[in-house]
Amino acid sequence: MSASRTLPWPLVALFTAGYLAPYLLPTTVGRLDSGLPLTATEAGAIGSALLLSSAVAGFLLASRVDRTGPRTLARAGLALAVTGYGAAALTGAVPAVVAGALVGGFGSGTVTAVAASGIAALGGSPARTEPRAWGSDPHSVTTLGLLGVSALAGALYLTIPHLGPGHGLPLAALALTALAAWPFTGRLPAGTVPARTPLGHGRLPRLRTGLLLAAAMPCWSLAQNSLWGVSGRIGLAQAHLTEVTVGAVFAVALGAGLLGVLGAGALGPRLGRAVPIGAGTALIAGCIALSASARDLPAFAAGEISWNLLYPVVLSYVIGLAASLDPRGRWAVLVGSASSLGTAAGPLAGSVLAGWAGFPVMGLLLGAGLLVTAVPMTVVALRSGRRLLPVVELPVRTPAVPARSAYDTASPNSYAATSAR
Secondary structure: OOOOOOOOHHHHHHHHHHHHHHHOOOOOOOHHEEEOOHHHHHHHHHHHHHHHHHHHHHHHHHHOOHHOOOHHHHHHHHHHHHHHHHHHHOOOOOOHHHHHHHHHHHHHHHHHHHHHHHHHHHHOOOOOOOOOOOOHHHHHHHHHHHHHHHHHHHHHHHHHHHOOOOOOHHHHHHHOOOOOOHHHHHHHHOOOOOOOOOOOOOOOOHHHHHHHHHHHHHHHHHHHHHHHHHHHHHHHHOOOOOOOHHHHHHHHHHHHHHHHHHHHHOOOOOOHHHHHHHHHHHHHHHHHHHHHHHOOOHHHHHHHHHHHHHHHHHHHHHHHHHHHHOOOOOOHHHHHHHHHHHHHHHHHHHHHHHHHHHHHHHHHHHHHHHHHHHHHHHHHHHHHHHHHOOOOOOOOOOHHHHHHHHHHHHOOOOOHHOOOO
């Protein structure tokens, strides 16, 4: 079977639907500020609450995807996203918007947890040595997911400014994307695996390394999304651009992100993970400082485009690193949820820092924080490169076996079989 016929499109669709909310953060927060009786800080707080709800879902569901069943959990998450975001888009009452954002955010986090577990399961046994088709390993599937969400977000940034004012358009886009992902859930595994395991009741492997990465990720994401959450305001208020121009810059920047993701997919593991994560994070710090200090279109565009070119590249390696720590996907979900905590705090932190010190100083502080955060992330990447997960041979089946089998074998419920239809 060709690689094109074995690509796990359900995981790509869920990844796109789950990650779209943070990608649309600038326009969502900006529209809440302009379309509702809210201050900039209050709008940022709603954006933070949405993403915090998403992070909470990830933490709660990290070890429950296998037990509940990916199909059931994905459909529940998509239903919550459609209901929450749709209700928030259709009402002008601030309490109802907040409630809808919280429900929708929890749905996005649920969908992301299913996608992260499935992507990690594609890693299979670390003893596997035969070549894989492109799209059958965690890094390349993450690349495809980032391509999907970047392309969709770029198209929305070009489209939304021309559809009229109001807070509802970005939220409606989130609801419709979740609805569009629903048909793909029919190809997800429906079965569950036993909750009890002979391996110490499912203890997490690589505990110290995983905790170090999970502790670093909120700081990494906080710095990124503090700027991303106020980027629209920088373009409008400091660089004196129109909403259409700012949207066009974001679309081009996300297009550059597509090129970055393609480059990361082509490069693969040739440089390992430490160099892309460490050096990439340091370069992102400079881009953030440049974008936050922009006072005209060239500087604003240069900062946003270069930053968005690098961000998904580093993120793809970070997600792949987390997936490599545990083939059941628990570290992938936990690290992703920890990242969502920083993402959630970003809009509010950016608004507070900008109001206190101004955009340029905010950019310098965020860049310095990123440089510090790059150190433990690079250490984790170096350690993971020196040691593989142990291969455990047992006479009984552990949850890792049916989990990988459900995602990776050619059975009627598997991605490989159903995507060939």
